[in-house]
Amino acid sequence: MNATVKKFATVLGMLAVTVSTTATANTTAHSQLLAQGAVGDPGKVTTPAIKIDGSSTVYPITQAIVKLFEAEPRNKGQQVEVKVSGTTGGFEKFCAGKTDISNASRPILLAEMETCKKNGVRYMEFPIAFDALTIAINPQNDWAKDITVAELKKLWEPAAQGKILRWNQVRAAWPDRPIKLFGAGDKSGTFDYFTEAIVGKSKASRKDYTPSEDDEALVEGISKDPNALGYFGYAYYQENQSKLKLLAVDNGKGAILPSTQTVEKNQYRPLSRPLFIYVNLRSSSNRQLLGKFVTLYINRVSKVADAVGYVPLPNGVRDLNYVNFNRGKTGTVFSGKARIDSKISDLLPKKPVY
Structure with missing residues (x-):
């Protein structure tokens, strides 16, 4: 996995130059929510942590975003931990409240939804790219x-x-x-x-x-x-x-x-699929830091996904991710199953279920 990230170090370095101009976009609407998450003694210097686990497929994208995040001077010293235990293993930790973000190469399943609900873990669902299995x-x-x-x-x-x-x-x-x-x-x-x-x-x-x-x-x-x-x-x-x-x-x-073109045209079927991150913003002890990270993720993921080798989602999906994030929209629009061959643009506007 590290080899995948290293290959695109030069590309990500160029992307990092422009990060500072976009990372603060669209934060006003959810500033009050983030402010509620300030923790610790304000006079004491702390190093907040974001914990991420889950899919090895999504790992290269998330790890690349982490590098961009850490490249910002104001985030110096902030610890972002990314591990890989597979989508199912990631959801096991996420729904137990042990991680802030779960990388996923499929939507959250019904049993996982129930576990999250039982444990009071409310999540935001963000499609980030398409993959061709x-x-x-x-x-x-x-x-x-x-x-x-x-x-x-x-x-x-x-x-x-x-x-x-x-x-x-x-x-x-x-x-x-x-x-x-x-x-x-x-x-x-x-x-x-x-x-x-x-x-x-x-x-x-x-x-x-x-x-x-x-x-x-x-x-x-x-x-x-x-x-x-x-x-x-x-x-x-x-x-x-x-x-x-x-x-x-x-x-x-x-x-x-499989190729970018055959996935975009919905020709490579049935092995084209959307990729996701799930974010537990409300329960995070580092809500402000996590909010900044997710904002950056939504801003930069299209270029990063393309650089890493996946198919970027349309701008309309990115805009919907912004709207959902700013409104604090929780739940999933996939009804607890994979939805083989469904178009992502058709599913996002639906009412989410928690």
Whole structure:
């Protein structure tokens, strides 16, 4: 993951020059809410902390925003901690009130909503970018150029465990060679979304594969095995193109490769998905600092997402994020499920549910 961030250090350095002109925008409307969060002895110098956890897919974006935030002189010495435990693992901590922001590669689920509600954790939901879940193979693989959604299901559904073990079992024209699978761990939102989109049921998957919540580990495994196939977020392919080869995905309307263009045109289906951050502003002990950080996030995320390798959301979504933040709008518009193939612009104006 750190390699992904380092690659864009120069880009982020240029972005940092302009941060100071935008980071204070749109703060007036919620200044009263933030002021309620001032803590500690006003005469005592403290170092507030923002705690972030969750998705490895969202990690490169959030870590890049953290670097921009820390580049501001007025934020010098402020500690922002970013960890990765997968979307599900992140929500477990977030809904227990242990973190301020949860990175998520899927919307919050019904059970997680109930846990947050039980614990009094009220959250703001901010879509931040689009991702193309990427099917990757080893560059030495010279027989596979595309794969159908039906073949992906045949390969990854629970019934495939211990049975679909060779490439020619997936497609007869492929060679009689063992197939080694790599994919997201079951704490990952990528795992949830992939199984929902491909198998038809969230968390329904064969278990005889190499799982990880760390996408860098998946890249490494696929790059070392000529018989490998795996899936992860598009930015990790962008960072490791020399080590990997893409498979186009055919949903019945022709084989489509993931790209900014195919995601924007809603052609790369059903593996295009929105990415999120969830913010617990009201309960944070460092509300003022968190408010500044979220304002910066909303301001800069489009450019950062593009630099890291994801698809920026339309300006209209950014504007809605501003409105929702300034109004203190809590809850989710996704009804506790992934909403495969839904357009983000159609969902945001809906009334949120907490």
